[in-house]
Amino acid sequence: MVDLNRGSALGSSGASELFQLLRDGQPRTRAELAALTGLARSTIAARVETLMALELISPVGDAASTGGRPSSQFALNASARIVLAADLGATHATLAATDLAGVVLGEVHEDIDIASGPEAVLGWMVSAARQLLDELGRPHHDLIAIGVGVPGPVQHSTGRPVNPPIMPGWDRFDVPGWVQQHLEVPVLVDNDVNIMALGERAFAWPNTEHLMFVKVATGIGAGVISGGLLQRGAQGIAGDIGHVQVARGAGIPCHCGNRGCLEALASGPAIAKALREAGLDVASSRDVIELVKRGNIEAIQAVRQAGRDIGEVLTAAVSLINPSVIAIGGSMARAGEHLIAGVREIVYTRSMPLATEHLSIVQSSAAENAAVLGASMLAIHHALSPAGVDALSPRA
């Protein structure tokens, strides 16, 4: 009746249990590992050998010894293997290779439309992956996982997009299955805003347990980290706040078929449309940002009002999940402080004092890199989990 997190306590046969100890980068001796795990010395010796054969750990000089044979220390070998991190956007894609600490080793960009379908986009990704591995001089065997972010809802357990509105042809498409026909490693797929939340946390807030990342661009969505874990919800769509109704929205039609949705008022295209209707020469979100930067008062007021609308929905979020950080990213965050000022105005006015006492509402620090960094974290976390480590074989 009570939750158990058995985690690595049940770690089957493997060397993974030891490895979980060494992932923090701190070197340890065999004796320290034995003391920390309660495993027999002979078991420790065998498991260290396995991890050394996988090159996941390496000796790092000798520990101070009280005489006799010096005791070797071992630590994570971050350069032993690599992961790939893909950020597949609406009209642009990025693929990066990172080491096991998330450091980017190389990156490829491409203008490609997600609406051209999974085979075209993933086909590009696979050839870009091969090119990247070749350029880095790393054999394919060094690759141990791929993390992929896409602009739509994803059933995380299977890696299949589910009813993604701007991804025609991708509904229930088996992304991992298709990619694995070409690159035989685990493929983790998630919604782009979820991976941006992971990336933002890794980059700027590694010790924060409760963080929301809000992306304001063509659409509006949030990634929610609570208790240190990404929250995906029952259908993998937690954080899909773009279609919550806001007070100012009465009657305004949204592309989802409903009226008054946040996205119909506060997204980049919605702000552009409102300014155009007010007689300004504005074709796109980019034009809005340009006007704001040039100090146009109507544009500044429109962006600030969009911030207030977003703040209205975030007030409910603050009450419901009580985060300590809300990071605002996405292309519209480039409009600077005006958007965030609107968010702050409403959240701080309407929330209970205890909920906002220690709440930071800030611009994303990871910015353009949030998605790639988050996809890398997703891949590393999976590959270096106990089950992931048990599944690895030594390099050729």
Added chain:
Amino acid sequence: MVDLNRGSALGSSGASELFQLLRDGQPRTRAELAALTGLARSTIAARVETLMALELISPVGDAASTGGRPSSQFALNASARIVLAADLGATHATLAATDLAGVVLGEVHEDIDIASGPEAVLGWMVSAARQLLDELGRPHHDLIAIGVGVPGPVQHSTGRPVNPPIMPGWDRFDVPGWVQQHLEVPVLVDNDVNIMALGERAFAWPNTEHLMFVKVATGIGAGVISGGLLQRGAQGIAGDIGHVQVARGAGIPCHCGNRGCLEALASGPAIAKALREAGLDVASSRDVIELVKRGNIEAIQAVRQAGRDIGEVLTAAVSLINPSVIAIGGSMARAGEHLIAGVREIVYTRSMPLATEHLSIVQSSAAENAAVLGASMLAIHHALSPAGVDALSPRA
């Protein structure tokens, strides 16, 4: 940079790692335990001995053997120890004793005002605890933890209420410290709605990972379970939705100092006030429920409208955390289907189809027992955690 859940893999010296395996109630032999943990046979033998001495596990007959000496099996001994579960409400308190599977062994009720302060209320709890242990014929040493629910925000890590509006004298009061002067066991304190969420899940939805419990009574609050874990948020006030503003609320003053809060429109007293202003003879929430049960059309409409207001806030919650169950409890849930019909009307109209496709919005099944059951779960989960087991000593 990546989350580790080291859990019991680092389980210090103790026997706790083995015990986590046996908590599911399934009997296992020493050989099975050795295979599952990778620990040496000699280590297993010592740890089984420790757990037997604590009486947390017992032999349960002999496993089929291939000849030679039969292998004993061991399983959780749910009756070995007990926990206490307290539900301290605004004007009424309950204290129950349960076994390690959450089965209630005895219960005491008392009309006591939470506003009479911590020493009066906790003093009653301590003497009720002694009385209960005596009546059950269990020595004090059998008690291994106490779970306590209170009607206000709590800093869960310290067990101190924080700015609780209806609990004068309790602000930052060291509840565990005070109780432990009389009963020397771990004391876990949490908000009443949080423990109701735990209780509802244990009672009716043990396999549901994403559940919201919404209490509608004198106040309105929610307990959020995501990914199988209770979410308390950064300040322990996650789920405090009573003061989110709703559209219909414009201008209506709330006791919190703001205007238009959900609680000022849809709580029991708010509905009673609205009906009184419409000329009905209604003094309390109880009168509202009576009228509804007698089929009074104004009362039914008022309750249904309260459901719609609650639904407005829950629509944001559904987008944000994507639960698969929303259970509605608290005294106003006794008004039957009218309240829930209002909630459903708005949530199903305004949410994205994917979010509501598999969403159940239902009346609480645990009802009055949700809080006591949840407090018991809180206590058991702590006492039987690896650290909790390591801290136990054999019975006198």
